[in-house]
Amino acid sequence: MRYLSNAASDRDRMLNAIGRHDVEELFSDIPAEVLAKYEPIGLEPKSELEVFDAVRRLADGNPAAGLVSLLGGGIYDHYVPRVVAHILGRSEFYTAYTPYQPEISQGTLTAMFEFQTLVCELTGMEIANASMYDGATALAEAVLMADRIRGRGRIAMATNVLPQFRRVVATYAWAAGIELVEVPFDASGRCAWDRVPHDVSGVVVQSPNAFGVIESLAGRKAALGDTLLVVATYPLALGLLEPPGAFEADIVVGEGQSLGLPMGFGGPLLGLFATKMEFLRQLPGRIAGRTVDADGKPGFTMAAQTREQHIRRERATSNICTNSALCALAATVYLASVGADGLHQVAELCCAKAHYLADAVRKTKGMKLAFDAPFFNEFVVETKEPARAVQRRLADAGFLVEDPAELEAQGVRNALRLAVTEQRSRDELDRAVSALGGKR
Amino acid sequence: MRYLSNAASDRDRMLNAIGRHDVEELFSDIPAEVLAKYEPIGLEPKSELEVFDAVRRLADGNPAAGLVSLLGGGIYDHYVPRVVAHILGRSEFYTAYTPYQPEISQGTLTAMFEFQTLVCELTGMEIANASMYDGATALAEAVLMADRIRGRGRIAMATNVLPQFRRVVATYAWAAGIELVEVPFDASGRCAWDRVPHDVSGVVVQSPNAFGVIESLAGRKAALGDTLLVVATYPLALGLLEPPGAFEADIVVGEGQSLGLPMGFGGPLLGLFATKMEFLRQLPGRIAGRTVDADGKPGFTMAAQTREQHIRRERATSNICTNSALCALAATVYLASVGADGLHQVAELCCAKAHYLADAVRKTKGMKLAFDAPFFNEFVVETKEPARAVQRRLADAGFLVEDPAELEAQGVRNALRLAVTEQRSRDELDRAVSALGGKR
Amino acid sequence: MKTLFDHASREGVGGLFPACDVPAVALHDVLGAGLVRARAPRIPNLSEGEVARHYTALSKLNYGVDDGIYPLGSCTMKYNPKLNEDVARLPGFAGVHPHADADLTQGALGLLHELSELLRAISGMAAVTLQPVAGAHGELLGMFLFKRVLEQRGEPSRTRILLPDSAHGTNPASAAMAGFSVTEIRSNDRGTVDLDALRAELDSTVAGIMLTVPNTLGIFEENILDVTRAVHDAGGLCYFDGANLNSFIGRARPGDMGADVFHFNLHKTLSTPHGGGGPGAGAVAVSAPLVDYLPVPWIVESSGAVRLDWDHPKSVGSVHSFYGNFLVAVRAYAYLLQLGDSGLREVSENAVLNANYLQERLKKTYPLPYDRLCKHEFVLSGESLPNHVSTLDVAKRLIDYGVHPPTIYFPLIVHEALMIEPTETEGLASLDRFAEILETIAREAQENPDLVRGAPMRAPVRRLDQTKAARNPVLSYPFDEQAPTT
Amino acid sequence: MKTLFDHASREGVGGLFPACDVPAVALHDVLGAGLVRARAPRIPNLSEGEVARHYTALSKLNYGVDDGIYPLGSCTMKYNPKLNEDVARLPGFAGVHPHADADLTQGALGLLHELSELLRAISGMAAVTLQPVAGAHGELLGMFLFKRVLEQRGEPSRTRILLPDSAHGTNPASAAMAGFSVTEIRSNDRGTVDLDALRAELDSTVAGIMLTVPNTLGIFEENILDVTRAVHDAGGLCYFDGANLNSFIGRARPGDMGADVFHFNLHKTLSTPHGGGGPGAGAVAVSAPLVDYLPVPWIVESSGAVRLDWDHPKSVGSVHSFYGNFLVAVRAYAYLLQLGDSGLREVSENAVLNANYLQERLKKTYPLPYDRLCKHEFVLSGESLPNHVSTLDVAKRLIDYGVHPPTIYFPLIVHEALMIEPTETEGLASLDRFAEILETIAREAQENPDLVRGAPMRAPVRRLDQTKAARNPVLSYPFDEQAPTT
């Protein structure tokens, strides 16, 4: 086998050295009846040439990758600067383990520290961890954390939070014995704050939410009292939008895919998690901190580890071990590459292009925007025709638009969600408008 | 501009520091009338996103890249182990210059030394240089070198050498005032040795030659006396074939593309150049040698530099400076990846598959092999029908086959050259046979 | 270490994104005042070259698998084939949105389906989900499944999870996150579960047991069938932590040992890279009675077409936004295709042979508390080192010799533990070199202890002060510590 | 340094290539005895991990542009954009066979055609060929063109090429390879061509002149128009070596200065990487009278289709197997698209500003023999260093400070030359750091000369013995020096 480094002769020498005659002796501690039951999986080994070919054929079997995407809902077709993959392709980064030995992991640790800083800068929060699995599990952990802090056994969550987030939160909360209270949205598509109950540990909103609508967060935290304000966000939009931290959010989470990750059929993703310094001891996940070495030279190491499973075990703030480190590095290199100016520019492009499309939709017969509220780069269109027919028409014209079933399940009928990124040209948008209106 | 690192404010500071007011002053030494004549090239700057898109569209405009290749003639569709590109993608290798400072270029120099060794092992020669531009210029330099050594002003070259090699040799020889004498091929497609004149500095043959035929080199050198035997070869075939060195060749050159380089529309390529130790002083190009450092520790550096242009100027053995270093690294990593066993295996696959196809061709009505002589992975088919019609039929069936015009120019009419590599499956070959025979 | 924020920012970099080809929007108008960001995030604007240099320099402060042996016990830091990286970057995979219609993503769905089937066959169990994205995530899902099945059985009072004292920290943490309490079962002097201690705990409050097979000492529970039978007989369920599957893959199946839930670490067993801490992938296999509870969406095939199936009312719900770490699954799939059946056996053969070879050699120098046949790893102790040299010192000294230290101070039941997993991809020459270095360090501990206690000397930094990091947490760049970035 | 051949080979690696799916051939039968290789080449069989580790380790012994400033004068070691690498690897380019029919390769042919047109506009000349693959290759082609045009003009007796004494070594070597003799023209005290010395040589044996513009001192020949006019008046031709085009690109054109042939170094001016010594690409532009002699095939466009045109009977022939270094051309093309007209001007502005800034600062510490406005580079002298410290010592000491030395001992007309080209992509902070280090070294030469003369201390190896390498050439692995590889 091409990846194993012992020759048959090496194996013989080693067997000899340990006083064994047959390699099967090494498995004598496995019950014989278990060994006897083993059945091969029926796979012939293949060469690298054949496997590359076979897997490439599967990749070619995804026409979606070549169509023009108007898909959003948490995952967006953003441009990734080419330098990102080059840095991630350095084996020192991608083949390393969690930096348990900081002295030979300063690359990973410095990047973690930068990532945390960037998340703080984007969200307006004081501390951030080194990543969670994805936005959905980050939110689920935020719910657990909020309830650990306030202990009321109940969390309120707006129903205009993305379905995939709500599903995961529901599963985690059920298992943890936390009751989830649904908060409806109002006619503008925004959280109906007056329906938030009082006796909850925290309230969860998303902004921009599942309809692309930006929630109005100003003054909410003051009204909530000690109920924790948990906000899920879209980090790229924060190049333009006032961050949750500016509205005194207590915990901010988000899906970081927009920051330099490929869509990758939905994984791996990047969970962002930020909070206030006062909650550090309740934070899930890893965090890098600055320190000094024996010579007093600055360096980085994992900090506040006593929260973590490998030390605190069943009393840890989370069970997370492997996280999304390399995705966090991608986000770090992405943000370093675009800089503050580029982040503003790309967010502005998304916003302007989405508004261009929305304006055209407004002028299209039989179409209107479902919600009259500010949005960033994504909005919901209500159609007179059955939405699925419109979706099909867009598909025939080469556009990817989501199945309307998901919006319908969320209570928005005959509607399509359209997302626009900096990758969409005016020409593509004009063609989409034609297709929406029934022209090709 | 994204690649420049000075801000406008930096430039102001620098101008100030050097006592200039305006950047245009820095160009005051260019005659004003020249500056005045300048005309912009009419190109708007584009963003990385746009350029990637635009260039990718050009790449998509090459359907040849997706068809099944039976093309050969010096460039072959071989499989490149994936590890090769990963190593070449390390910026320490690809962004470095020629190793003028050996102490911080041991990576490049060690790989050069390995490459030279590998070329010697493959060709059976004593020394090899660190690369030439391509096989054709390597052969041209070999012709110049042979004539430098023997000084007769005449070189004999077989007409069954690849046309692209012959063209380049002709240009170089003309300029150097060397007369080229053509040696015809016999009915078996091999060099007509009895037609080699006596008063030449060297005789050039290629094996396998432009028809895929393996030349019979045994005993030739002895018959030539002090006329130098120059052999162009196909290095991957040397996994199977007795190397030119075994037949006492004096200079061996070759196109190294088969060793881990993409076809790349014909460039960059890799010129191999090997010879006998006695001719070191006449060798063109760079060569790495082993030495020791100030502590006696072994290391590598450029050797025998007094042959080279930067020292010997107009009396140098060649003008070559930049060569094909990174391609030589690719070949080195390729050979390290396949090992002696893999090289034999891949050569055997090529050979077996080509013979499978040839056997089927022999059985196809209206087709025969043009030459009755041993071949490696490439052969010439004579067709009863016009060869171009057959080529078109193959093209319609998705096969790339060369325009018969080139063979015709070489004196082989109504014929197609077919090359087979390890990448061709039996199924593809069977389909090619059907298409040859008129079936689809 | 210079950070990103120590680089001077400059105006006018640009060049990544196109000029706006639609009418610009007045942000305050379209978004409304108060929603527009007042203060830009402090991210320097740099040229691409400055960015490339910064991160290239950082990369060189790291040690990766391509730099040498990386014998972290329990982590299976084996070689990560380059083929895997290439296939995962194919635009036909990387560029697929998870919400695209199934008929436009048959390649991706088909791969996920095929991989599940292969993993199912490897595990010998009834069904597999690829949704979990890490080992701990698989454990958590497993605990959710336990909870759901017990709920459905009308046994919500089964709230205790039993755990051997050698368990990885994620095991108790996962159990707790799912609302279970944890009871530790001590190991016997052979390093395996003490059957009597286990039986004493088996009552009607027991939800089940979490076992690591082989365990974190690298020891296979010979009486695994007795253990799982006892738990099942008592009405409990059996979770198998599969982090160490490389030691028996291709030879034995958890499904034949009584597992109800088994998690794979694709980033260990199936060679996908660890990425400096992630992303991973943690497929979960279940026994027949648990199938209905698997998370939605299922990936199902019928008459050649693969689709997402949401219609499983008993399902525990979802544990990930989409279908797990797809691009990691692509890598694992490519690896499995290369291995085939014979390759699976070669993996376990080499993993176990390498570990036993090293164990036999090193036990002459470092005490081996559980001296018996091991599987893919073994645990030495540094407690007998002279001159107050600790396991931590040995680890740091290994760095000076250019190799990565093993896992240290885990499992907790071995004092001053050095947990060594050479992995199957290491060759004899590399093992011998590693052993020699450890032997040299033992000698140094005797003859020149300061050298060991003061290590590392030859790393980018010397030993880092963990106490300071904990006491005075600096967790993001202290912009105010110095003059503002220009 | 461990070489590939120092690794132990092993049997049974395999796994790259498929099993043979056609009948095996008996080699001795199909090839005939005597043609089958008798002894396998000595190449070890290794696992992929062993190969990856070996070459990863080698890469770390190198210094690249991503590691810091690389101020090799005349080499333009600027930043190599990652975009370029990615587009060059697109399968639609990398997987195209040069013999595929033109209608199947319109993307590639179109790119070559467009790039030629852009380069033609930049040069202000009549036509461009992309066939040469390096600067020296372009020079050689230029000399072939001179030869052919003179032949056609019936002036074969024009056999002398004039060359300033500051010329790069490839210039005289190229002239000689094309059968010309070389006459050196001395520079005046301003570092430019001495017009009188030139005029004195201009007779009917002169084929032409090769000029480097700006020259290797980084100085622009202010009287370039006088020089070219004089040569033309005397019936000669003018070759411009364009290695230093980054100093005036976007502002001035060789076509407006009297050039008959001009070569571009795409791997210098247009940011394509140097690859440790190649591959490069060296497009050649010619004036109208020389167009007919350009090498075949031409790449011509008519009514939207691009094709190869072989029908140019006056052509000098071919200088490359195919169409030059296509994948390098792809990179250069992508770079040009990003630059646009404004970018071209920014390139020359920054190249020249950076060089003048450094020149002004460093001339206070190191003598600047030609003290005047420079273009993209300048040449200091190390001759006044105290305590027998040489330019070589300074270069090696720079290595200890983690930066790459400049070009040294070239051009030949400056004693102990230090030829410094910061390039346009370097930023002020990096320039200041480099200057500071050079200033520190000058101080060290005074105060602690052994430190400088003994440098480098902090490189993978210490100073290498060049004499031994020359006297006792070991040019390939000495297999016999030791026990044979197992």
Ligand SMILES: Cc1ncc(COP(=O)(O)O)c(C=O)c1O
């Ligand atoms: C035995 C064991 N179980 C579980 C885990 C957790 O796996 P992950 O890090 O993928 O969450 C690990 C990882 O180190 C482990 O070694």
Ligand SMILES: Cc1ncc(COP(=O)(O)O)c(C=O)c1O
């Ligand atoms: C002035 C000058 N001319 C010509 C060359 C030769 O170019 P190449 O190395 O591409 O052949 C160089 C390269 O160093 C150079 O600096």
